[in-house]
Amino acid sequence: MPQPLNYLKETASQTAGPYVHIGLIPAMAGFDIFEKNFSNVLVTPNTQGERITLEGKVIDGSGTPLRDVLLEIWQANAAGRYNHPADRSAGALDENFRGWGRGGSDFESGLVTFETIKPGAITDKAGRKCAPHVNIWIVARGINIGLNTRLYFSDEEAANAADPVLNLVEPPARRKTLMATRSERAGKAVYSFTINLQGPDETVFFDV
């Protein structure tokens, strides 16, 4: 027996269960307990960048939208920089943008929305430009380990074509599962997305 390396093992994941709202978004569950709540609104009036709404659904293998799902998003600011000490890239920090939000699906429609800004292009460790994107993490009853995926923007065709992560997706036809489609609603940009957990249009999920 060689000497042990003494690394610990990651704690095993478990489903967030059907009552994830109680713990993580109690206000949305009609549950007034915390003085300060986290929400799906990432912007303040002073945040820099183009205001956008992200609006989407998570669809199960029967084609039904999940109505008990929780999504978290994590994104760079308008200058393409994450609000975290490990990001030392050139873009300026925006003190009015944490870059993180969480939202639950509507109990009737299954719609999940975020009010945020469009992120800038990110520069990766190798100095490559990465297309603007939003990182998504999904938990719900029946999801044993949180699912990681990304949203890219349909109106960033040139940047998307050069993005190093999108270019890893094979076959290329699956890249469209990561696209949010831009439209205008009352003068405001809305990006719509669908996450399919199964089926012929199954969304690309990442082992990060």
Next chain:
Amino acid sequence: MNAQAPALRDPRFNRPEPFTPRDGGFFQRDRTIHPPAYAPGYKSSVLRSPRQALLSLESSISETTGPVFGHNDLGPLDNDLIRNYAKDGDPVGERIIVHGRVLDETGRGVPNTLVEFWQANAGGRYRHKKDTYLAPIDPNFGGCGRALTDDTGYYYFRTVKPGPYPWRNFVNSWRPAHIHFSVFGSGFAQRLITQMYFEGDPLIPVCPILTTIPDKDALDRLVAPLDFNASTPFDSLAYRFDIVLRGQRSTYFENRSEGN
């Protein structure tokens, strides 16, 4: 204790090495200790599990960074489930303290990270409109709370022990008493939701959710032992639950090619 269990170092007596943020990639996740997405014994996973292979990515700046939280995000009673929803008295049930450390796979405490928790009341019922179990709602118990770890990764909260409850999986499926945990870490790739179980619960081996975990040692690490020494006499028993998040490498430096 098995060989892989986190070391139970009491931060009052044994200060660990100082935590400095790293910005290298995360260790590859060992999928053999996590439940598979498709676990038909847990019926809800059947329609909700991706069937295509996940696309492997090297950790990029999108995964090695994550939200930063501070005390401004929390209220003063957030880690006291006995008080944070009390209307006209204490919640019913066995008063307990749950405490432990958030560590990474290299054994370092993860400081200033957000830990959130939620649970059923002592009768096994959640304060949720979809929960129709016949046990009563407790008017003085909400069932959720949160805490930030201190500079050694230590957290604690006070609550009542949740009850077990039946659920519609098999006809006679029961959940062992458990508390849900949500933990962040320093990068988004460390994001984890899990559940803590209680030492000695006879429902643990027959739970269709808990047994989605294929690795017996990994399953045992979700079971919190009674920590008798940390109990408060004539007040609360204590349970100890350490949580391990993914490890992270240091950035490659040309003058320190071995890392650190």
